[in-house]
Amino acid sequence: MTRVKLLQGNEACAEGALYAGCNFFAGYPITPSTEVAEHLARKLPRSGGVFLQMEDEIAAMAAVIGGSLAGCKALTATSGPGFSLKQENLGFAMLTEIPCVVVDVMRGGPSTGVPTGPGQSDIMQCRWGTHGDHPSICLTPAYVEEIFSETVRAFNLSEKYRTPVIVAFDEVVGHMRERIEIPEPGAIPLVGRPRPTCPPSEYLPYDDSRGDVPPMANFFEGYRYHVTGLNHGPDGFPVNASPRIHTDELRLLRKVEGNRGDIVRFAEHRLEDAEVAVFAYGICGRSAKTAVDQARSEGIRAGLFRPLTVWPFPEEQVAALSGRVRRIVVPELSLGQIVLEVDRCAKGRCAVEGIHRVDGDPITPAQILARIREAL
Amino acid sequence: MSGRYEIRFSGSGGQGLILAGVIFAEAAAIYDGINAVQSQSYGPEARGGASKSEVILSDGAIDFPKATSIDLMLALTQEACAKYCKDVKEGGTLLVDEDFVHDVPAGDYNVIRLPIIRTASEAVGKAFVANIVAIGAIAAITGRVSREAVEKAVLSRVPKGTEELNRKALSAGYELVERRTV
Numbered sequence: 110m111t112r113v114k115l116l117q118g119n120e121a122c123a124e125g126a127l128y129a130g131c132n133f134f135a136g137y138p139i140t141p142s143t144e145v146a147e148h149l150a151r152k153l154p155r156s157g158g159v160f161l162q163m164e165d166e167i168a169a170m171a172a173v174i175g176g177s178l179a180g181c182k183a184l185t186a187t188s189g190p191g192f193s194l195k196q197e198n199l200g201f202a203m204l205t206e207i208p209c210v211v212v213d214v215m216r217g218g219p220s221t222g223v224p225t226g227p228g229q230s231d232i233m234q235c236r237w238g239t240h241g242d243h244p245s246i247c248l249t250p251a252y253v254e255e256i257f258s259e260t261v262r263a264f265n266l267s268e269k270y271r272t273p274v275i276v277a278f279d280e281v282v283g284h285m286r287e288r289i290e291i292p293e294p295g296a297i298p299l300v301g302r303p304r305p306t307c308p309p310s311e312y313l314p315y316d317d318s319r320g321d322v323p324p325m326a327n328f329f330e331g332y333r334y335h336v337t338g339l340n341h342g343p344d345g346f347p348v349n350a351s352p353r354i355h356t357d358e359l360r361l362l363r364k365v366e367g368n369r370g371d372i373v374r375f376a377e378h379r380l381e382d383a384e385v386a387v388f389a390y391g392i393c394g395r396s397a398k399t400a401v402d403q404a405r406s407e408g409i410r411a412g413l414f415r416p417l418t419v420w421p422f423p424e425e426q427v428a429a430l431s432g433r434v435r436r437i438v439v440p441e442l443s444l445g446q447i448v449l450e451v452d453r454c455a456k457g458r459c460a461v462e463g464i465h466r467v468d469g470d471p472i473t474p475a476q477i478l479a480r481i482r483e484a485l
Numbered sequence: 486m487s488g489r490y491e492i493r494f495s496g497s498g499g500q501g502l503i504l505a506g507v508i509f510a511e512a513a514a515i516y517d518g519i520n521a522v523q524s525q526s527y528g529p530e531a532r533g534g535a536s537k538s539e540v541i542l543s544d545g546a547i548d549f550p551k552a553t554s555i556d557l558m559l560a561l562t563q564e565a566c567a568k569y570c571k572d573v574k575e576g577g578t579l580l581v582d583e584d585f586v587h588d589v590p591a592g593d594y595n596v597i598r599l600p601i602i603r604t605a606s607e608a609v610g611k612a613f614v615a616n617i618v619a620i621g622a623i624a625a626i627t628g629r630v631s632r633e634a635v636e637k638a639v640l641s642r643v644p645k646g647t648e649e650l651n652r653k654a655l656s657a658g659y660e661l662v663e664r665r666t667v
Contacts, residue, residue: 115510115511115514115523140529224529225526225527225528225529226526281524281550281551284524284525285523286510286511286522286523286524287522287547287550395548395549395550396548398548398549399548399549473553
């Protein structure tokens with residue numbers, strides 16, 4: 110009975126992190142993500158974990174990298190302006206292959222924008238916010254229970270592939286409360302980072318000779334090694350030479366792109382015989398589900414594709430879908446970002462059109478239903 | 486969508502209306518086993534400004550969590566009433582504080598006027614329990630959540646040492662409605 114609770118999305122995120130074994134949080138409070146930090150500030154110290162409120166988001170991201178290098182499962186949570194500040198260190202973690210989870214509770218932007226209203230306009234920043242070619246994993250839950258389970262999955266993927274994972278959801282699902290049953294410990298399997306089996310004297314931190322994910326030693330356990338944001342060789346020291354830079358960059362991308370089958374997750378609703386599909390995530394996915402059910406009750410063959418992984422983008426799935434439907438409608442709380450990815454994958458096989466809203470309110474089922482009707 | 490019932494609590498930031506929504510949803514979802522979600526909307530101000538909290542109850546799944554066709558709306562201030570009453574559905578109910586909301590926009594809904602804030606400050610003794618008085622009144626009007634569940638939800642959310650005060654506020658809210666219908 111005590112495992113059944115009415116939890117806010119942000120609280121479920123914090124609970125998911127604890128379930129996954131998170132024992133280090135560093136952050137700086139910002140609406141609408143603050144409750145993630147607030148919840149962990151109460152709970153982490155009691156379970157022997159570390160909670161740090163840093164001087165800003167840049168320092169918080171740096172602290173998370175340090176915590177992870179010391180062997181912790183590390184998390185930070187932020188929103189638009191803070192997410193921008195984290196980008197440089199996020200890129201550092203990607204190149205140095207340091208597992209960590211970054212939660213971005215999306216509000217309206219750019220700049221201070223609409224702090225208390227929902228947005229989805231950080232979604233391309235989740236892919237390309239930091240400079241250079243780099244892998245990106247970004248999960249997009251829409252329900253309170255899903256925020257819990259996807260936060261656990263974010264930690265698992267991050268540890269397994271030694272890469273930062275972003276969990277991005279909007280203010281509506283971050284702040285709304287819904288019934289959730291917290292799974293028993295052990296019900297969701299947990300994954301730890303690959304660990305070295307060799308003695309410290311033989312350890313090479315970026316040795317990829319036995320696979321794309323090199324074993325990672327924790328600091329302060331006898332394995333001393335160099336960590337740099339410069340491109341580096343197997344020993345972790347800078348290498349500025351061909352072909353190592355090229356092959357290593359390809360390996361970083363391959364860790365994610367080559368494991369799409371493991372990483373890409375999505376939910377389908379009534380798509381079997383659909384003529385019109387809605388592609389939507391987060392709060393828009395919730396609105397779209399209601400709209401699809403209403404359309405079906407009017408005899409319109411509509412269905413919903415709701416990605417839980419936006420990066421890497423579900424390219425194969427959208428390509429296949431575009432060959433089966435006449436139109437894909439893409440509601441999003443931005444002026445046109447993820448619709449371009451859908452269009453890229455549809456390659457002209459069907460019409461693709463967006464519904465865009467950035468006034469601080471969610472897109473309603475009625476708005477989506479109207480567009481589904483027009484599509485016929 | 487079957488049996489969807491939408492409630493909006495509105496007033497001024499600081500009146501505890503988000504908490505009122507949370508308590509009401511908790512009564513339904515945790516103590517009565519009814520599907521319920523709660524959401525909220527507020528401005529960047531810490532106090533003041535129009536604030537609202539919404540609770541959706543349903544026999545089925547609740548995907549869209551916001552109220553768009555409201556069965557019952559509470560307004561504790563004139564500003565909130567004017568700003569938010571447009572979403573009350575035809576035949577729905579608009580519950581307003583009779584001392585603070587004088588100008589109720591015309592609409593195809595039933596209007597109930599109750600002295601919620603005055604009851605909290607005079608009969609119960611503390612103006613800040615107006616949100617709990619409102620929960621009692623709304624629970625009585627809707628009849629959708631059991632009194633036992635509402636009382637448990639209130640007592641589990643209020644600070645220790647204020648249980649008696651809040652129980653009294655909740656009863657006063659129920660009585661405002663019961664007295665009216667006798």
